[in-house]
Amino acid sequence: MHLSLALVVSALLFGIGVYGVLARRNAVAVLMAVELMLNAGNLDLVAFDAWWRDTMHAGQVFALFVVVIAAAEVGVGLAIVLAVFRLQDTAAIDEVTSLADRDPRVLADAAAEVDG
């Protein structure tokens, strides 16, 4: 099997994940796109493991560690999303701006000036 086939699939999957993270507004959908990017990395690790014929199976073991970290990330991430939803009644990431270094009223005034 050609190695570049696996690498191209992985690269395209990563690109789709980048698009999903940037284009999605719902926090759960953003987490799904992050999972796509993690899986692209996993596919690369497994492909290089098979290519090197690694007797230590380092690539496959690293892929397992990535799965573990993804599970931890989803657990904590969804807990944060649920906590934000309980506090602010929204799961849209661009509405959670209370920690941003800008005042929404100032932004609204600036937008009104531009419009007017």
Add this chain to the structure above:
Amino acid sequence: MTRHGVTVADVVFGLLGVVCLASALLVVTARNVIHAALWLVACFGALAGCYLVLTAEFVAWVQVLIYIGAIVVLMLFGAMLTRAPIGRLQELDSHNRPVAAVAGLAAGGTLCALVVSAFKDGYVDVHHAAVGDGKAVGTAIFRFFVLPFELASVLLLAALVGAIVLSRRTAH
């Protein structure tokens, strides 16, 4: 391109890769979060097939058990508990989709060009590869990667405690 022809493994991997990429596209474009999570199942299933073609049996079954069995179910829980918008595109996607499409295409295209130019002669001999079954991967973990393995278990415990603390309702 190389001296190797197209083999059965190439064809199977190509088909699984097409299924995986198509369902991944549906994951990031579906208007319904529940549908996106279900397309995620299809994507991860095809990826598990890709791992099987690449002789990584144990990783393939872990992919099915952890990703499809646990992570997607967690996603569905999260989507339902946050009452995710269903059927309204403008609620689910932000307004910077063109910029996101450019960034995604740039990342994917650059990576594709890079890996094709760097590894165009790479060939995986799946018939003589060291098969990554449970015995081989378990031996590798407990012989060479014991410390990272223990660290991963501590990380999972910390994440578990953190998730419980975050989602606990505090008394008002």
